[in-house]
Amino acid sequence: MSWKSKDLLTIQDLSTAEIQTILDTAASFKEVSTRSVKKVPALRGRTVVLFFHEPSTRTRISFELAAKRMSADILTVQAASSSLVKGETLIDTLKTLDSMTIDAIVVRHKCSGVPLMLANATNASVINAGDGAHEHPTQALLDLYTINEHKGKIAGLTVTIIGDVTHSRVARSNIHGLQKMGAKVRVCAPPTLLPAGIEKMGVTVFHDLDKALEGTDVVYVLRLQLERQKKNLFPTIREYSMLYSVTSERLKRAKKDAIVMHPGPMNRGVEISSGVADGPASVIDDQVTNGVAVRMAVLYLLKGEKEGEK
């Protein structure tokens, strides 16, 4: 089994073997969520802090459930109701938490690199739950798990990521993860929503959705992150939707057995039609289910050995 690190900060830093270890471990945790008593004592006595500086429903709840199903104790620290609003620095807040002997911190922050900064300042395990437009590693891991579950493999598949790649940490983590696992990645969006030099990541760039979908095994639709767009990057949402919304009609261009994924929350009718989101090709609900299993696996692998008890 291949797992050494204290933290999970990025997919970019993981080896293929480490990704495979997480996916394999997640399979046994998925079974736990199907039991009538959905709890195992794997993290009994451990304290996990959820440190969220941005709104989140599914990621926070998913981590909370994951920790609870392994019998860990959970603390939630919301930026808006913490000493951070009184001017305390992040590092000082971390030191306070550290002094109360916590074991893991799950952190989401609008600035890229915050999880790394925290990881360097604490002995606790730090898990990146999304930092700015940088990475969202557990999302990519649950996506890889879901793809593998439906397709039986990842290597050799063509995955097309559609939409707001510039603002998307999900896209960045997924591009790294998919490529490490041997998939071919395409991105498709108007040029204004693609970061300059994206092709250096080894992806094929498309601006025409119909062409991008041709021969695709996995259609990955990103949310249009209107709250992060500081200037107008496209004329109107209506126009974006006409050109880039994944509809049942457009989906016919992809392979017959293609699956459709979305990290949520969805803007229905904007980047994806309800017909597709709720249609037979959609695995969006499975992504959410698998998210809990994958996060259980990550918390379990990071738990390590307590110092001085060996």
Next chain:
Amino acid sequence: MTPKVKATVMEARDVDRALTRIAHEILERNKGLQDLVLIGIKSRGEVLAERLAAKIKGIEGTAVPCGALDITFYRDDQDTHTPDKIPQQTELPFDVTNKKVILVDDVLFTGRSARAAIDEIIDFGRPTAIQLAVLVDRGHREFPIHADYVGKNIPSSSKEEVLVRVKERDEKDEVVIAESEK
């Protein structure tokens, strides 16, 4: 690394005879197979549970439900032990409530695995009884655990390892004593 084998204590036919006897003992003690289920502790206990199920079917003509536990998440050394293999899945395709569970493992040693397995089974329901069947009892108990069915008692030194090999996983059936790698 292959541990250095000092002696073979059971050969394939000894293993088979022991399992045949245990199958008969299970049926005798429980007066048939009413409400009986077999649960093996992964990975070799699972194989032995399947063998016992086949033998019981051969004797009584009826199949006994068979499941398997992975006890990794229930170990009592979570804080100090990082598992060297990826945990496998627990597979219990039946409700254990009001069943007589025969828990099957390859070697009974400290009793800690059996404790973990009992705790895991109880999280699934309330069996009327749990009985323990092992191919080898090597002594050195650390918990008040006792096997109801034993293939062979093998007094061993704590510096030795008792290894059960099954053909499904290790090419042939045998029980050997080896020098500990630790």
